[in-house]
Amino acid sequence: MNFDLTEEQQILKQSVKRFLEKEIKPCADEYTEKLIPKDMAHDLIKKLIPFGYVVGPFPEEIGGMNMDTISQGILFEELFRVFPGLGGIAFITMDTALTLYEYGTKEQIDRFIPKLLSGDYIGCVAVTEPDIGSNPSEVKTRGILEGENYRVNGQKIWISNGSVSDVCVVLVRTEKDPGKKSVSRLIVERSVSDYSSRDLGKLGLNSWPTSELFFDDTLVPKENLLGDVGEGLKSTLRTFERARCFVALYSIGIAQASVDATIQYVKEREQWGKPIGQHQMIQDMLADMLIELDAAKLLTYRGLYLIGKGARCDTQTSMAKYYATEAAVKITSNAIQIHGGYGLSKEFPIERLFRDARMLTIPDGTSQIQKLIVARNTLGLAAFK
């Protein structure tokens, strides 16, 4: 087992860190509690692309960088640390492009990938509905084939990037007969097949749009079916493997930011005539934070390594997602405790990091669902279908 970064990966980490601190952090500070406007999101993504954001995993022939999954992890961990909202927009756009690349026809790849990899298009993936969360096989949004188009009717909720998206991969029921189940995916291009959106107010991650999407007799050309009819659920579940690792990275970035701030604070803040970092119970809390963060990183980078190998790794990515997101909640909570009253103040970043971390135990499968996957895969006994 080799835990060392290659020389190239070390250089990437240092150069992207410098770039993000100088070019992206000032904007991050301005947009901690307000949504990143769409035009700004496009501009910032275009600035990130030369480092490998969004384009990293794709082959060079189509504008990618053939980047290994560990390097992709390094890039996103750093961005989530500095500007979680922008990291979310960039990651979901990359994930949309990967989904289209993996399951799309040549024609679909030629039509959509260049727009996503240039930052001209922002992507999103719409599965969740007001009544359907942990069990996507029950989605109610309908996409019924009528001549040359699918007619889409229904509502999606909690869709990351929803309001700023230009293209959306939507999970719909495609069966005509209500007695039969057929869940498929459609590529809905907003300029062609309009859908409306409304942003949701939420506890944290307030610069990142999370939206309701409304499909009201939206006509989607039949050539925009992604994969085969009835294959939508299986392929959606498969893409969760990668997404869960990136949600874990998201938590690690946020937790790292709170650890960095805490280390600085405990050296500067004095009580009883010495830095609080010299009090044993502060060291106890700080040690917990450091150990949990390291364990989260090890699980997550193992998941990324397995994804890079093309191995089936839903057990390992569920472990990473569960552990990293729950650890980030504990780590950012300890950071508040160590900062005392200042940890609760809106004038310090600490309370925001706690609220941001708290958002991530829910998406891409709640902590409970991750545990059920780990136990099911180990026992061969499913507690859910």
Ligand SMILES: Cc1cc2nc3c(=O)[nH]c(=O)nc-3n(C[C@H](O)[C@H](O)[C@H](O)COP(=O)(O)OP(=O)(O)OC[C@H]3O[C@@H](n4cnc5c(N)ncnc54)[C@H](O)[C@@H]3O)c2cc1C
């Ligand atoms: C920040 C954020 C971003 C998101 N982005 C997207 C996105 O881009 N696209 C998208 O489609 N969705 C997105 N979601 C939605 C997310 O995937 C769902 O919220 C999640 O799957 C849980 O569904 P739910 O909220 O309806 O909860 P429910 O499924 O109603 O669950 C409620 C509670 O019941 C528990 N539960 C459910 N089933 C079981 C079971 N079988 N056994 C034990 N406990 C169970 C859950 O763990 C939870 O505690 C996002 C959510 C958030 C918060």
